[in-house]
Amino acid sequence: MSDTIFQPITTDDIPSVVKNKGGHPVEKVGIVDDDKPIQTNKFYANLFLGSQAGCVFTQPYVLQWCKGSGSNAKSWGVAVAHSSEGDITFGEMIDGAARFYLRPLGVWSIILSAAELGEDTRLTTDSHGPFSVNCNLAPDEGKDNILTLPMVQGMGFVTGIYTDATILLQSGVLFREFSVVGNNGTTWKFRVTLENNIRWLIYVTPESLGTDDILLTMEGPTVIRGPKGFTGVVQVAKFAGDSAGDQVYDEAAGAYAVSGSVSADSEGNYELAWAKQGITTKSLLMFALPHHQTSFDGETLQARTDIVLQTTVKGKATAYLADTWGLSERIPTEIGFLPWSPSKRYSEDVSAEARDLMKQTGTDELSQDFGGQTDVGSMYFSGKGLAKFAMILIATHDIVQDLDLTKSGLDKLKKAFDIFVQNKQRNPLAYDTVWKGVVSTAGYDDVGADFGGTLYNDHHFHYGYFVYTAAVIGYLDKDWLSRENKNWVNTLLRDFANPIMDDPKFPFSRSFDWYHGHSWAKGLFESGDGKDQESTSEDVFAAYGLKMWGMVIGDSNMEARGNLMLGIQASVFQTYFLMTSDNTTQPPEFIDNKVTGILFENKVDHTTYFGANIEYIQGIHMIPLGPASPFIRTEKFVTEEWERYFDNGRADEVEGGWRGILECNHAIIDPRAAYKFFSQPNFDKSKLDGGASQTWYLAFAALLGGD
Template sequence: MSIQHTNANQRVYGPDPATVPAQYMINPVGIQSLVLSALELGASTVLTTDTLTAFSANVNLSPSAGASPAITFPLVQGMGFVTGIYNGGTPLLQTGIFFRSITKATTNPKPGVTKYTILLEDGKTWLLYASSTDVNAALDFTVVNNGLAQATSNFNGFIQIAKNPGGDAEALYDAACGVYATTATLSGTANGASGSYTLSFAKAGTSGATLLMFALPHHIESFSPQTASAATDLQLQTTTKGLATAVVADSWTMVEDLPTTMGFAPWSPSAAAQPLAFSLATIQTILSVAQSEISENMSDQTNLSSMYFSGKALAKFAGIVYTVHDLLGGTALAQAGLTNLKQAFALFASNQQQFPLVHETAWGGVVSTASYTTGQSGADFGNTYYNDHHFHYGYFIYAASIIGALDPTWLPDNQAWVNTLVRDIANPSTADNFFPVSRMFDWYHGHSWAHGLYETADGKDEESSSEDAMSAYALKLWGRTIGDANLEARGNLQLAITARSLQNYFLYTSDNTIEPGKITPNKVSGILFENKIDHTTYFGTNIEYIQGIHMLPLLPASTLTRTPTFVQQEWDTYFSNGRADTVAGGWRGVLYANYAIVNPSAAWNFFASSTFDASWLDGGASRTWYLAFAAGKSLLPFFLPHFWSLMARMLIHDTQVSEARLNPFSLAYVLGKPLERYTSHHPRI
């Protein structure tokens, strides 16, 4: 097992290292600082894994097939030590950097623990702790050469290695050695708008010490007071997520505010929950568009060879039907559209689409047959290879949430099929023998990984952070629709955690100090790998692609993940002063829908224009919903409680009606009027 750790000054920026912002940042690979091995391992070595969980795996190195492991490495997210468990083998310690010195401590940090300090030729210091299960069997090394040290005898026990950055690190490691993490379990609670989740680490070893584990920045931000008190000053640079902080605790609890008031309608984190009431003019404008869009051939647009594009189209029409029914009051029109939408959805629920789904047993999941049928591994973005499942299936789950909410009688025949998609991307239970726990969302990293089974040099990755948030939003809505309070709570919690992580690692405001200063001016990560950040996309390098893939789909959850400060800074950097109007195709619509978060009037004017071109709509977007989204954003700030009395006084002054006649629709009448009419008398607006 090769062990390395890179500091920030070892990162490579490119393509021109002097350019700011840099397109990419990558950590060097192949630096073998230390290698833990055994004399018994050679050309016939066999690598196996066992006890795979959402947070951990055991890696075994055996001298030959069928032999007992010479070394087992328990790998756990956040582990403070790299631990190798030896079963009678002879330890080897190697390095590709070369030893400058290996010094055995004269005093053991704990009974039965032998300690070595290793200084490498790159000037970095590492600590090695050997805990023997044999009484009085200390581990001694003979330095063979500057790249190899060999134990003087075989060894039963475990070796732990940690990097010493200085300060109090050595004392912390000394106190924590002799025990190692074996796995973690996740639990969570929700109480109204407050939620928490706890990572509890299982441990083993020869001492009763408390675990030393490393937390990421988004963990630290949300730590409960008790967990925060266990954080230390020891920090190590991560590859793409800032500085990790050592926490001396066997469990961590993180606390989040849950977006419980968020539903299908336009929403804002800063506004009180109130029903939206559009003005008559607003309704008429949106309805004139919706009448055309809801009449489009839904089956033709959804019966595609791609689960991704089919799901986007179903979600688009679901959004239109919802808008007409709930926001515009067009019940009859919505019912006609809902009938067509259910018919289009039925093709998939009956598994009669062009490439039906199958349950794949090797990895435990529901996959498209596209790659099996075509022989192309990249068919439908690699769905058959487990790529992007939360993107693909999230759209279906969102669409089903709306259908079921508008027609609960639809649920009995369709709920099990939708739940299967939920289980594929977000199964919460180890008791489910058909799906792994939380396939896509990483509860340690706080976001999902889109990467499937493909080998890659820089680890897993995710491109579309916005579709990640969409999938959590869909889970929340589906839980609400079917009355599954636990699923709704998990969706709320997952969405809150995702928003926090995205704002730290994917979406960069000017005050972001977590990611490198050469990267943050890009405003978005582009593609975030485990070992690299690359400001690009898999499908092109146009700036609207790179920024826009982190915008779509524009949904109520977008206002949680994409703060007004971030949206304004990104717009000013890339799309202000008419630059958005030079963007071709559906990306222009994506940019303006996103702009509604900070300037709903400009977005409304764009989508309501008589010269609007339908080519400016992405295949998963509708003008109907974008208009409603912009109109809703223009109303939401006025639902702050302290505005109500002001609005009531304005209404009485303007229409000479009594206070007894006030209602939400008359307030909507005022809000629908030109605001300039009031600003001269009410400068607070």
């Protein structure tokens, strides 16, 4: 799309109070693009973290540097693995649902390597994009790369680019049969059957092809070898099971994706496109996830093939022969600051009694100590505290319409927020000159501080609360939108939701993954099961904050990006994370959990990082309850979840702030019951989470029809 909404947020520099800081706790390992912002939360981060031998989940394939290991084939190449539908392990069944499921790792079907690689092999990465990275192998420090694998999300082949090297294909499963199919004048084709009875296809495209050359020979159950000094491309793919799939692979072999991009308009239409190399006259073979396919336009659907492979945690992927995909989502342009639902009532329909009660609770809650709840040494908890007061002000201003009460609370909120704008909070922010981003200084001494935020964990969660709060302040007082305040907020957005590829200070879209359609919360921590996210609702709130900040500052492109992200999240979360009884993507053994819990790239675990109470697991996908919540959490889903875990008085047994979260969420399907709970005389404030208020919960239930 030529007129795309992915436009720069600002041309201003980072605020001067946010000082540069080197010496990040995590050193770069093998990164070639040393002066560019590096993607910290993408699928390939294991390649430059820790041992560099963690898995890379391109979907549907899983890649892993062998680093001299392997039970059958000691290799220094990159292994290719794929799990069939039945290759799955379930945890114990709890009340009819498996606690977790995962896919096997380390089953190395085919390994792309070179005879020249040995114990001195060095792995480096370059071209760290939002959809792709190059993984390079050199025989030794200082020597040229002889094998490069472009790792691209959804790639139809695993591709190895060889430069003056000896092809060495290995297998941890063991080769049983190997056959030469022939060549078409540019590419040789081979078939191999492994000892697990699974067949793979191998395509070899040399720089120059002699028609009588047989490029590969099988030397034993673990080795297929090619000629010395080979320069060209080797591609492998799991056999799709029929001749039609075989022909599709033939049609696409020789071309390969090297990077991806996204563009979009303001109407909910977007494109995913890939740059390609090799035989560029051929169309790319790329795998689409289930949520892609329900959103494809007609032209893209025509590129569908019959090749279907299981992914690790996102159902079945289908291959499409197309360099560009067109998609369209329903976007929530009508959602604003007030609580909303498909059957929304307006503020003038709220009863006088409800307004009076919100005025009473608002007066009480706005008299609280703002500073004591908003500068608490944690960007996450500070942000939650700020957003709590911002939500109260929306209620007092737009529903109660008490301008004096609102002004007094707004003045206090501005003062509390200004501590962060001046960077005088307990743990100031710094600009990390190593990875390039804005981080809390708390983690330089303790990497686990503030949930690992200094290592780029959870930035969309943490900073999303600040962005929303700023949107409310700017909405209530346009004069607050000075360059200083505006630039500070925009800097946070550039850190986690930067819309351009060539910003020298921040990577493109650090948190949100435009292929998967949701954010990944894990930053610079090596992880055996890949990146993960445990809170869909806070991911939603970050996108909602982006939308509302864009609206308030008059940035229509930003507002449109927020709308598009929300539209995609609705589809994605309802497909993979928030599971109704008719869900066909997740395993039947798991869907009765209703929420995924923590979804990794290779495992789904119905738990949280902070405990296994059911209100924690379900509730972390509820908080914070905001205007976008009913757009994501459908009435059908909320009803099934409530009946599964919380009806018939079971919610009454939940203690602390989680009780209020459950009751506010209940307003999506039964606003009268929720309003009755929050409006009861002598309401127990211990039932409120630190980021929640009685005033907002009353407003939420009332505007959904509860009073």
